[in-house]
Each structure stands twice: as C-alpha cells, then as structure tokens.
Amino acid sequence: MRTPCQFPRRGFTLIELLVVIAIIAILVGILLPAVQKVREAAARMSSSNNLKQLGLALHNYESAYGRLPGMAPVGGSNATSFGYSVHAQLLPFIEQEPLARGIDLNTPIFLGTFPAITLNPAVAATAGTPVKTFLCPGDAQNPLITTNSGGGTHAGTNYVVCLGSGLAGPGATSPNGYDTRFPTDGMFHYGPGYRLTDVTDGTSNTLFMSQCLIGLNTTISKTAAELTPAERKRQVGSVPGRGLYTGPGGVNPGYGASTPIVASDLALVTSWRGNRGGSWIWANATVNGFSAALPPNSPTPDLSAHGLGWLTARSNFSGGVNVCFGDGGVRFVRNAIQPDTWRALATRAGGEVPGEY
Numbered sequence: 001m002r003t004p005c006q007f008p009r010r011g012f013t014l015i016e017l018l019v020v021i022a023i024i025a026i027l028v029g030i031l032l033p034a035v036q037k038v039r040e041a042a043a044r045m046s047s048s049n050n051l052k053q054l055g056l057a058l059h060n061y062e063s064a065y066g067r068l069p070g071m072a073p074v075g076g077s078n079a080t081s082f083g084y085s086v087h088a089q090l091l092p093f094i095e096q097e098p099l100a101r102g103i104d105l106n107t108p109i110f111l112g113t114f115p116a117i118t119l120n121p122a123v124a125a126t127a128g129t130p131v132k133t134f135l136c137p138g139d140a141q142n143p144l145i146t147t148n149s150g151g152g153t154h155a156g157t158n159y160v161v162c163l164g165s166g167l168a169g170p171g172a173t174s175p176n177g178y179d180t181r182f183p184t185d186g187m188f189h190y191g192p193g194y195r196l197t198d199v200t201d202g203t204s205n206t207l208f209m210s211q212c213l214i215g216l217n218t219t220i221s222k223t224a225a226e227l228t229p230a231e232r233k234r235q236v237g238s239v240p241g242r243g244l245y246t247g248p249g250g251v252n253p254g255y256g257a258s259t260p261i262v263a264s265d266l267a268l269v270t271s272w273r274g275n276r277g278g279s280w281i282w283a284n285a286t287v288n289g290f291s292a293a294l295p296p297n298s299p300t301p302d303l304s305a306h307g308l309g310w311l312t313a314r315s316n317f318s319g320g321v322n323v324c325f326g327d328g329g330v331r332f333v334r335n336a337i338q339p340d341t342w343r344a345l346a347t348r349a350g351g352e353v354p355g356e357y
Contacts, residue, residue, distance in 0.1 A: 043138035044317050047158075047211065048330045050133050054159060054209055055328040057093035058086075059196075064093075068193035071161075071180065071283035075108040078117075080181045080190040081149075082108035083283040086161045087134060094133050102126035109282055110150040119152030127281045128153040134280045138316045141214040141234070145278035148287070154279035156214045157288055158315075161188040162207040165343035165350070166293025166310065180285045180308060185347040187326070190283065196326065200349040203326030207345050210290055210313035210323045210333075215274035224266050224301060233314050236276050236286055236302040237269035261309055269303065276302065276311075286311060292346035296321045297335045333357055 062068050069089035073079035084105055091100035103126055110117040119127065130143050136158035143156040164186025180189040187194060187208055199206050215234045220227075224237065239261055279287045285308050293310045294300055297320070303310045313333075315321040320334040326348075333342070337357045344352035 040138065040317060043136070044322065044332070047136045047138055047315075047317075047322050048332075050136065051159060051209060051211075051322055051324040051330045052328065053094055053133055054090065055324040055330065057090045058208060059328060060093045061090060062193075062196055067195045068187065070193035071188055071190045071285075071289075072105060073190055073283070074106065078108070078110070078114065080283075081114070082110045083190065084109065085279070085281055085283045085288050086188055086193075087131075087157060087159075087280040087288060088283075091131075094131075096131060096133075099126060099129060099131070103281070112150075114149075117150040119150045119154075123281065124152055127279065128155055130155040131157075131280060134159055136211060136315065139213055142217065143214055143277075145215065145217050145275050147215070147217050147219060147273065147275045148278050148282065148284075154282065156277045157280040158211055158214060158277055159209050160212045160277065160288050160290040160311070160313070161209055162186045162346055163188060163285060163289045163291045163311070165346045166291035167343065180289065185350055186291065187348055188289065194348065198348060199326050201344075201347060201351065204329060205345060205354055206326040206348050207292075208324050208326050210296075211315040211321045212277045212288075212290060212312075213314045213316065215276035215278055217278070218274045220272040220274070221270055222272070224269055227272065227301065231272060232299065232301045233297070234276060235272035235274050236304050236309075236311075237266070238271045238273060239265045239269055239303050239305045239309070241268075261303055261305060263300075265303060266300065272301070273304075285309075292339075292343040295335060295337060295339055295342055296333055 058068055069086045071085060072083045072089065074083040084103065088103055103123060107120065107122055109120055109123055111120050112118055134157035135143055139158050145154050145156050148154050163180050164184035183189050183191065196203060213234050220231060220235060275287060277288065286304050290311045290313045294312045296313045298312050302312050313321045320332050322330055323333050324330050338355055341355040341357050344350060344354040
C-alpha cells in the first residue's frame with residue numbers, strides 16, 4: 001500500500017507573529033475610544049432617565065401637597081441640621097414606598113447637640129440603603145459614606161437640588177455662597193418648598209436638579225495646589241474663619257457676624273472633606289445641593305463654611321452635566337456656558353433672560 005506524500009507543516013515565523021500582534025494593537029487602539037464613547041453615551045442616557053424620573057416625582061409631589069418639598073428641618077436648636085432631604089421626601093413618588101416607610105419626618109436624623117451627635121438608630125438602616133435612581137452610572141465611586149457628621153453609614157447620591165445663583169447679599173455681584181437656612185433665589189432651602197406658580201422665570205428656564213460626583217469618603221490635609229484631579233472635583237474645602245450672608249443684619253446664627261467666602265480663601269484651605277454627595281437622606285447643602293456660583297465642572301474645587309458654600313454641579317461626562325428643569329425636561333449643559341446664563345437659569349424669579357447654552 002502506497003503512503004501519500006506528507007508535506008511538513010509550516011508555523012508562523014516570528015516576524016509574521018509580530019505583524020499580527022501589531023495589527024491587533026492598532027485595531028484595539030481604534031476601537032477602544034469608540035467603545036468608551038458608547039459606554040459614556042449609555043451612562044449619560046441612563047443618568048438623564050434618572051433625572052427625568054426625579055423631575056416627574058417633583059411634579060407629582062407638588063400635585064399631591066400643593067408645593068414642592070423643601071429641605072425639611074426637624075427638632076429644636078439643631079432643626080436645620082437634623083432634617084430630611086428633598087430626596088427622602090420623594091421616595092414614595094419613585095416607587096420606593098417600602099423605604100419611605102422607614103422614615104418618620106418628625107424624628108430627627110441625629111441625636112445630641114453639636115459636636116457630640118450620633119446617627120439616630122431609628123433611621124440608620126434606611127440612611128445606609130443605596131437607591132439606584134439616586135446614583136449615576138457614570139460615577140464608579142463607592143456610594144457608602146462614613147465621614148458625615150454624626151458617624152454611621154449613609155448611602156450617597158449623584159443628583160443635587162438647585163440652591164440658586166450663588167450670589168447672596170444686597171447688591172452682590174460675585175459668588176459668595178449661600179446660607180440656605182434662609183430663602184434663596186433658587187428652588188430649595190431649609191424651609192417650606194415653593195409652588196410651581198412661584199417660578200415666574202418659567203419652569204423651562206429654571207434649574208431644579210443637576211449632578212455631582214460623590215466624595216472620596218476621607219478627610220485630606222493638604223493645600224489646594226497639592227490636590228490631585230480627582231480630589232479637586234470630589235472633595236470640599238473647609239474655609240476657616242468664614243461664614244455666609246444670612247439676612248439684612250448680616251449675622252450668621254450661632255456664629256455672629258461673619259465674612260462671606262471669597263475666591264482668595266482657596267489659599268487658606270488645608271482640610272478637604274470627602275462627603276460631597278454623601279447622603280441622599282440628610283438635608284445638608286454640602287451633601288446634596290448645588291449652586292451656580294461656579295460653572296459646571298469648574299476647575300476650582302468646592303469650598304464651604306459651616307456646611308454651606310460654593311457647591312458645584314459636576315459629572316464624569318465629557319464637556320458638561322445633565323440638568324433637570326422645572327418643566328421636567330432634562331438637558332445637557334456644557335462647561336463653557338456663560339456664568340451669567342448659568343446663574344440666570346438657577347433663579348426662579350430673577351426676571352433674567354438666559355442666553356444660549
């Protein structure tokens with residue numbers, strides 16, 4: 001029997017293998033940015049849908065109660081510090097009724113007197129429960145925060161309510177923060193919520209909510225110049241010896257007359273707290289509010305005094321942030337928006353005519 005000829009099998013040469021690897025590397029280099037863009041677009045759309053749900057919840061709340069939710073004070077001397085957020089009051093309107101039943105809006109979140117306060121055990125389990133609608137898929141930061149006042153574990157949020165333009169005090173022309181224990185020119189403060197009829201600038205021209213990036217859950221000691229890019233957009237600087245405008249007398253309750261935050265204060269800050277976005281349940285401006293003092297994703301880090309201050313809308317999305325307007329519409333606002341336009345959108349009754357954005 002004749003055996004057919006067998007030809008030797010030829011493998012890849014080293015040069016051929018290197019060529020194949022180079023081609024694969026080139027293809028990966030071409031496809032990876034495209035994949036990243038697709039992922040960002042999907043995350044941005046999901047974030048937009050979350051804000052859409054929250055905008056609808058605000059309207060349904062207003063229909064049910066005749067006004068929007070405010071940051072609800074609870075208790076005696078610490079009433080504005082121990083109350084419940086807008087987010088907490090919206091739970092029944094975003095299909096979170098079981099979680100809402102774990103909250104008694106007449107029971108303070110914290111027990112004791114500053115600085116010796118503790119998280120109320122009656123709300124501890126609820127406070128530490130993440131809510132998907134409150135979290136942006138574009139932010140991979142762990143949402144469980146333990147650096148809030150009073151300790152305990154709080155579940156965070158990437159969506160923050162609009163406190164206003166960031167201009168405070170008679171005739172103010174530059175941002176100096178807010179004391180949201182008093183009504184601001186925005187939509188939310190520590191007190192009763194506004195009605196939609198109070199929005200005389202038009203609901204389609206008035207910001208209700210936007211985004212923030214959740215903090216790093218740690219306190220950092222360094223100067224502003226030493227902050228990493230992540231720290232600059234996630235941490236909040238504690239400004240020493242400063243306060244906020246509070247009313248015609250210019251007196252900050254509990255602290256006396258105080259100087260408002262100014263841009264040069266950035267050089268004074270050496271302590272940076274990582275609880276931005278650090279609680280969806282707690283009514284705290286630093287934690288779940290924003291103002292238009294600085295433009296979206298500003299390179300200037302956030303600053304605060306006594307839990308209030310310059311609190312900026314931020315996201316990981318290229319070029320801007322998602323925002324929810326009073327008509328329930330969600331739009332993407334670019335970082336390059338003019339400051340006057342951004343601040344005009346943040347007021348409910350300023351009479352401004354916002355420019356293009």
